[in-house]
Amino acid sequence: xxxxxxxxxxxxxTGITAESLGHTLLTQFDTLDFKRDTVPFVDTVDKAKxxxxxxxxIAERDHLRPLVFTSxxxxxxxxxxxxxxxVLIDFFETFxxxxxxxxxxxxxxxxxxxxxxxxxxxxxxxxxxxxxxxNHDDGVKLKDLxxxxxxxxxxxxxxxxxxxxxxxxxxxxxxxxxxxxPEDLGSPTLPxxxxxFKDKIFGLTIDPARLHNIxxxxxxxxxYASMDNCRREVNEAESMxxxxxxxxxxxxxxxxxxxxxxxxxxxxxxxxx
Amino acid sequence: xxxxxxxxxxxxxTGITAESLGHTLLTQFDTLDFKRDTVPFVDTVDKAKxxxxxxxxIAERDHLRPLVFTSxxxxxxxxxxxxxxxVLIDFFETFxxxxxxxxxxxxxxxxxxxxxxxxxxxxxxxxxxxxxxxNHDDGVKLKDLxxxxxxxxxxxxxxxxxxxxxxxxxxxxxxxxxxxxPEDLGSPTLPxxxxxFKDKIFGLTIDPARLHNIxxxxxxxxxYASMDNCRREVNEAESMxxxxxxxxxxxxxxxxxxxxxxxxxxxxxxxxx
Numbered sequence: 001x002x003x004x005x006x007x008x009x010x011x012x013x014t015g016i017t018a019e020s021l022g023h024t025l026l027t028q029f030d031t032l033d034f035k036r037d038t039v040p041f042v043d044t045v046d047k048a049k050x051x052x053x054x055x056x057x058i059a060e061r062d063h064l065r066p067l068v069f070t071s072x073x074x075x076x077x078x079x080x081x082x083x084x085x086x087v088l089i090d091f092f093e094t095f096x097x098x099x100x101x102x103x104x105x106x107x108x109x110x111x112x113x114x115x116x117x118x119x120x121x122x123x124x125x126x127x128x129x130x131x132x133x134x135n136h137d138d139g140v141k142l143k144d145l146x147x148x149x150x151x152x153x154x155x156x157x158x159x160x161x162x163x164x165x166x167x168x169x170x171x172x173x174x175x176x177x178x179x180x181x182p183e184d185l186g187s188p189t190l191p192x193x194x195x196x197f198k199d200k201i202f203g204l205t206i207d208p209a210r211l212h213n214i215x216x217x218x219x220x221x222x223x224y225a226s227m228d229n230c231r232r233e234v235n236e237a238e239s240m241x242x243x244x245x246x247x248x249x250x251x252x253x254x255x256x257x258x259x260x261x262x263x264x265x266x267x268x269x270x271x272x273x
Numbered sequence: 274x275x276x277x278x279x280x281x282x283x284x285x286x287t288g289i290t291a292e293s294l295g296h297t298l299l300t301q302f303d304t305l306d307f308k309r310d311t312v313p314f315v316d317t318v319d320k321a322k323x324x325x326x327x328x329x330x331i332a333e334r335d336h337l338r339p340l341v342f343t344s345x346x347x348x349x350x351x352x353x354x355x356x357x358x359x360v361l362i363d364f365f366e367t368f369x370x371x372x373x374x375x376x377x378x379x380x381x382x383x384x385x386x387x388x389x390x391x392x393x394x395x396x397x398x399x400x401x402x403x404x405x406x407x408n409h410d411d412g413v414k415l416k417d418l419x420x421x422x423x424x425x426x427x428x429x430x431x432x433x434x435x436x437x438x439x440x441x442x443x444x445x446x447x448x449x450x451x452x453x454x455p456e457d458l459g460s461p462t463l464p465x466x467x468x469x470f471k472d473k474i475f476g477l478t479i480d481p482a483r484l485h486n487i488x489x490x491x492x493x494x495x496x497y498a499s500m501d502n503c504r505r506e507v508n509e510a511e512s513m514x515x516x517x518x519x520x521x522x523x524x525x526x527x528x529x530x531x532x533x534x535x536x537x538x539x540x541x542x543x544x545x546x
Binding site: 005013014015016017020021024025027028029030031032038039040041065067071073087089091092094095096098099102103105107108109110123124126127130134161162165166169214217255256257258260261262264265271 | 278286287288289290293294297298300301302303304305311312313314338340344346360362364365367368369371372375376378380381382383396397399400403407434435438439442487490528529530531533534535537538544
């Protein structure tokens with residue numbers, strides 16, 4: 001008999017919402033290992049019935065009730081997933097009645113607007129932000145800095161590039177990326193090019209030992225990757241941030257999501273799409 | 274009196290989960306315009322109390338009870354947000370009891386694992402995927418195709434680049450990007466370089482009129498952007514996909530999230546971190 005319980009994240013669209021909250025709840029039982037399955041685009045009764053049969057078979061085989069997290073909007077599709085031998089955690093149905101009562105209006109029951117394409121203008125804005133961060137990743141120009149919503153500054157491999165891309169994709173933010181070179185770090189003041197944009201600058205720093213590991217993957221046994229050099233670069237970058245009162249955070253123990261949402265919060269940036 | 278109701282998405286970490294489900298629920302009331310505010314990192318009773326005061330003031334000013342969506346794990350922090358004049362929608366507390374009962378184990382009440390950095394190895398894997406898609410965005414080499422989890426093929430501006438980046442960031446997938454050039458499109462068969470990797474190929478297509486608009490933004494009045502050329506390129510690309518039985522989807526009315534999760538689903542790819 002298997003003791004690895006199945007968990008399903010089922011959605012009528014991308015599955016992002018059901019997965020996100022489902023994972024949050026399951027991480028609370030961190031000694032257990034769940035067999036996770038995300039099933040997006042379950043948007044007809046037929047698809048739901050076929051899936052229900054599959055889950056039912058698993059329940060019987062495992063002698064353990066699968067956990068079924070759903071965010072399905074259509075009541076008939078939802079109903080087809082209501083099985084006796086599963087634990088149904090319904091993120092939509094549980095709350096929508098309370099909201100209808102409070103707002104004094106019925107839910108429109110339209111599907112998939114949360115991660116759907118709202119309109120072309122907003123989509124274009126987001127694409128422009130992605131292109132902005134792609135085109136300006138190497139070699140920063142005055143014009144880029146001028147057009148940026150935020151400018152991430154830090155030593156090489158401190159996490160600027162993935163954070164810029166995430167800010168663009170997730171929030172539609174134009175994030176420019178300024179790598180502090182050894183020449184920049186020789187002086188205690190910010191590079192001249194950055195001075196006019198001090199208010200848009202956000203600093204990233206990183207634990208020197210972690211930086212040493214990351215750089216060693218790319219250029220083993222180089223001066224660039226050496227522990228001494230990493231320690232000095234990080235120290236100099238942090239001094240520079242302090243000297244100018246630039247807000248900075250350490251990326252060492254943070255995921256990209258955490259780095260990005262911290263920047264959104266601390267720099268008081270708003271979602272752009 | 275204002276009729277624009279405030280909605281707060283409050284989290285002890287990034288706010289991604291609370292925002293995602295909160296938005297899903299609010300899109301059901303699409304004739305209403307909510308004043309939305311995401312507040313991440315509310316992880317102490319003091320922070321929660323200060324926020325509660327701010328929300329309470331807004332409730333009084335608006336004569337409308339704010340909607341407060343939370344996913345806070347710590348019961349004391351949560352308690353500080355329990356106000357009389359708000360509608361509290363608690364994504365964590367609502368479900369955790371049912372799960373504890375079913376699983377037969379208490380929640381660990383540890384915070385922020387869902388979008389936290391689980392371990393360095395997984396983080397590195399995700400970074401490698403991002404670097405993979407960044408380094409191989411222009412000019413595809415045999416080695417890249419060999420190492421890719423999936424190869425997105427489509428005409429210029431069909432949505433390959435942002436989708437590759439999203440797949441890397443969100444799922445840790447190494448997605449290579451093969452742009453079909455006019456030369457490639459002259460022949461009904463897949464480019465030679467791609468043939469050995471037919472099973473990893475996923476096609477992207479797009480409505481010619483939309484493509485015409487996107488390309489016209491970049492190169493107005495060019496042959497590249499002309500409606501005739503866009504129509505021909507799209508037709509030839511789709512014929513090529515059909516000829517080889519390559520699965521393809523249209524990106525025209527889809528968000529990046531939808532394109533990416535459709536690819537994950539149809540190509541049966543699993544999350545890599």
